[in-house]
Amino acid sequence: MRLLLVEDDRLLADGLASQLEKAGFSVDVTGTAKEAMLLGVQEDYRAAVLDLGLPDGNGLDVLRKWRQDNANFAVLILTARGDWQDKVSGLKAGADDYLAKPFQAEELIARLNAIVRRSEGRVLSSVKAGHFELDENRQCLKIDDGTEHSLTGTEFRLLRCLMSHPGRIFSKEQLMEQLYNLNESPNENVIEAYIRRLRKLVGPETIETRRGQGYLFNDAF
Amino acid sequence: MTLFRKRVSIKGTLLTLLLPAGIGLMAIAWLIHGLLLERMSREFLESRLKDEVAFLELHIRQADGRIDRLQTGDYFEEVFHHAFAIQSPDQTVISPLSWKPLLMPLLQSDGNESLRVKDATIANAPSDILAYRKSFLVSGVPIRVIVSEDMGALKNSQAELHAWTAIMSILLIILLAGIIWFGINLSMRPVVSLQAALKRLQSGEISRIDAEAPEEFQPLVQQLNQLLDSLDQRLERSREALANLSHSVKTPIAAVRQVLDDTSRPLDESLRHEMGSRLGDIDRQLEAEMRRSRFAGPQIGKSAFPVKQARDLLWMLGRLYPEKSFELSTSLTEEFRWPIEEHDLNEILGNLLDNAGKWSAECVELSLEQHDGLALIVVTDDGSGVSEGDLVNLGQRGRRLDEQTPGHGLGLAIVREIVARYEGETSFSNGLKGGLKVLIKISI
Numbered sequence: 001m002r003l004l005l006v007e008d009d010r011l012l013a014d015g016l017a018s019q020l021e022k023a024g025f026s027v028d029v030t031g032t033a034k035e036a037m038l039l040g041v042q043e044d045y046r047a048a049v050l051d052l053g054l055p056d057g058n059g060l061d062v063l064r065k066w067r068q069d070n071a072n073f074a075v076l077i078l079t080a081r082g083d084w085q086d087k088v089s090g091l092k093a094g095a096d097d098y099l100a101k102p103f104q105a106e107e108l109i110a111r112l113n114a115i116v117r118r119s120e121g122r123v124l125s126s127v128k129a130g131h132f133e134l135d136e137n138r139q140c141l142k143i144d145d146g147t148e149h150s151l152t153g154t155e156f157r158l159l160r161c162l163m164s165h166p167g168r169i170f171s172k173e174q175l176m177e178q179l180y181n182l183n184e185s186p187n188e189n190v191i192e193a194y195i196r197r198l199r200k201l202v203g204p205e206t207i208e209t210r211r212g213q214g215y216l217f218n219d220a221f
Numbered sequence: 222m223t224l225f226r227k228r229v230s231i232k233g234t235l236l237t238l239l240l241p242a243g244i245g246l247m248a249i250a251w252l253i254h255g256l257l258l259e260r261m262s263r264e265f266l267e268s269r270l271k272d273e274v275a276f277l278e279l280h281i282r283q284a285d286g287r288i289d290r291l292q293t294g295d296y297f298e299e300v301f302h303h304a305f306a307i308q309s310p311d312q313t314v315i316s317p318l319s320w321k322p323l324l325m326p327l328l329q330s331d332g333n334e335s336l337r338v339k340d341a342t343i344a345n346a347p348s349d350i351l352a353y354r355k356s357f358l359v360s361g362v363p364i365r366v367i368v369s370e371d372m373g374a375l376k377n378s379q380a381e382l383h384a385w386t387a388i389m390s391i392l393l394i395i396l397l398a399g400i401i402w403f404g405i406n407l408s409m410r411p412v413v414s415l416q417a418a419l420k421r422l423q424s425g426e427i428s429r430i431d432a433e434a435p436e437e438f439q440p441l442v443q444q445l446n447q448l449l450d451s452l453d454q455r456l457e458r459s460r461e462a463l464a465n466l467s468h469s470v471k472t473p474i475a476a477v478r479q480v481l482d483d484t485s486r487p488l489d490e491s492l493r494h495e496m497g498s499r500l501g502d503i504d505r506q507l508e509a510e511m512r513r514s515r516f517a518g519p520q521i522g523k524s525a526f527p528v529k530q531a532r533d534l535l536w537m538l539g540r541l542y543p544e545k546s547f548e549l550s551t552s553l554t555e556e557f558r559w560p561i562e563e564h565d566l567n568e569i570l571g572n573l574l575d576n577a578g579k580w581s582a583e584c585v586e587l588s589l590e591q592h593d594g595l596a597l598i599v600v601t602d603d604g605s606g607v608s609e610g611d612l613v614n615l616g617q618r619g620r621r622l623d624e625q626t627p628g629h630g631l632g633l634a635i636v637r638e639i640v641a642r643y644e645g646e647t648s649f650s651n652g653l654k655g656g657l658k659v660l661i662k663i664s665i
Contacts (some may be wrong), residue, residue, distance in 0.1 A: 011479070081471075092533075118543065
């Protein structure tokens with residue numbers, strides 16, 4: 001399994017490379033952002049370990065470049081700072097997981113295996129309806145005007161259900177099956193609350209209410 | 222200056238100074254008006270009485286001193302509306318007759334002068350009169366003439382006039398008070414907008430004062446903005462420095478650790494373990510202190526969008542734990558702000574959600590609400606929860622309920638500390654379905 005390790009600290013890179021090779025990866029090591037961008041696009045990797053603080057650039061830019069060029073291998077980012085915003089930006093840029101330094105090699109390998117497995121069956125899949133595109137891998141909604149909204153689990157499942165059959169009416173009971181909730185007995189009010197929130201994203205006319213029947217996604221808007 | 226040492230509003234001070242001053246000045250003006258009115262009317266009256274005496278003298282001289290020839294009806298009384306008395310050695314004429322007891326004593330003496338009789342008590346005659354007496358000779362016969370006017374009637378109309386002036390004065394005072402009030406409010410308007418701007422700054426709606434401040438306050442506003450700028454810069458610089466430090470220290474630690482973990486290297490096993498745990502201690506200490514020094518704490522002009530930040534974090538954790546569901550329940554809108562520094566709020570929400578994500582079975586719920594000036598953050602998970610006895614130990618520094626999940630104790634301890642900086646409350650309880658429920662209240 002080919003893996004690209006992007007880390008500028010020689011000692012860490014060497015140590016990690018040997019540990020990863022022991023775990024069954026065939027590892028390419030690079031210490032610069034420039035080389036990493038090229039390698040990631042040219043070679044056919046299954047995974048990458050990417051340090052965010054590189055001497056000649058930001059790891060996030062490397063990641064964005066990869067994703068932009070359709071390099072869809074699993075990426076785990078290494079960060080020296082435990083800032084939540086950094087983690088969010090890393091995942092938004094297309095990473096699959098992050099690990100804060102210092103870490104144990106076993107944990108890195110376990111996480112790598114997990115994200116590789118997850119990305120294995122991953123095909124570029126998205127649901128399109130009207131002006132909207134639902135990115136299934138990243139669980140987010142893209143709108144024609146270029147904006148992107150991140151969705152929570154239930155929002156995503158509800159919207160996928162509605163968007164996969166535009167114009168079809170889904171009853172509240174059908175939608176309830178998509179619900180994942182802490183409530184003892186999720187009731188219909190919860191569905192209404194989620195629909196309200198989704199309408200804020202896609203516009204009130206896009207999700208229509210049919211009295212006594214349910215909801216439908218109108219892709220004409 | 223003692224007046225100003227007390228903490229009074231500018232408006233209050235101006236009112237307490239200007240209003241009594243206005244009322245005092247108006248009262249003085251009214252009194253002076255009264256005095257002048259009295260003097261003027263008396264002078265006017267005297268000159269009229271003199272004119273009438275001169276007129277009578279002329280007639281007496283034309284009649285050659287024969288007073289009885291003047292007595293042709295009520296001519297004088299009708300023309301002058303004044304009482305008069307004429308006395309020659311052999312005859313005295315008084316009109317009207319009822320004034321006789323009043324005027325007779327005045328005829329007893331000689332000389333040209335104004336006379337004033339007050340508080341006389343004679344029936345059918347006024348009690349207060351002003352009279353002018355003149356003595357002269359006509360063809361060698363001495364004649365005295367008195368013309369007098371009832372001062373009572375004059376005084377009445379004078380009092381009426383004075384009363385009207387008083388009413389007008391009071392109306393003017395009310396008008397003056399209104400004008401003062403209006404003027405103060407008008408000149409205080411920029412201050413009011415400044416006050417509103419300060420309030421918005423405090424609640425985090427704006428990050429700098431942009432209100433049109435009066436010239437006198439301009440330096441103050443400028444200094445405040447500069448202070449905020451320098452605070453911002455300092456926070457940013459120290460965070461930047463910490464990030465750089467973090468990067469330059471953590472990477473070597475990670476590298477050394479890697480070397481230690483490599484069992485193929487010849488190293489005494491107990492030494493390897495010892496060094497590893499020392500390195501771990503250093504890292505934990507460093508991490509805890511660094512995260513602590515990144516807190517901003519409550520800072521004026523700083524605010525965060527809780528719903529936006531929560532959405533991002535929930536989405537991120539949903540990606541990291543794909544088999545679990547991270548849900549948001551809130552009635553706040555995306556544009557809603559809380560006066561909590563962005564990084565601090567991220568640290569609170571991130572640590573709580575990450576912790577819940579680790580322990581939950583399949584669902585984590587975050588609820589954001591605001592009631593009665595309290596920001597409420599509730600994170601509930603459906604994990605196995607924490608035993609009643611251990612609830613109190615949660616979030617205490619150095620305590621870990623489960624050594625197998627590193628960072629568990631630190632995360633909650635950090636949350637507790639940040640919330641304490643904002644003078645908020647953190648409480649732990651077991652949720653309805655058995656998981657842990659963390660409730661955070663911060664007054665805003």
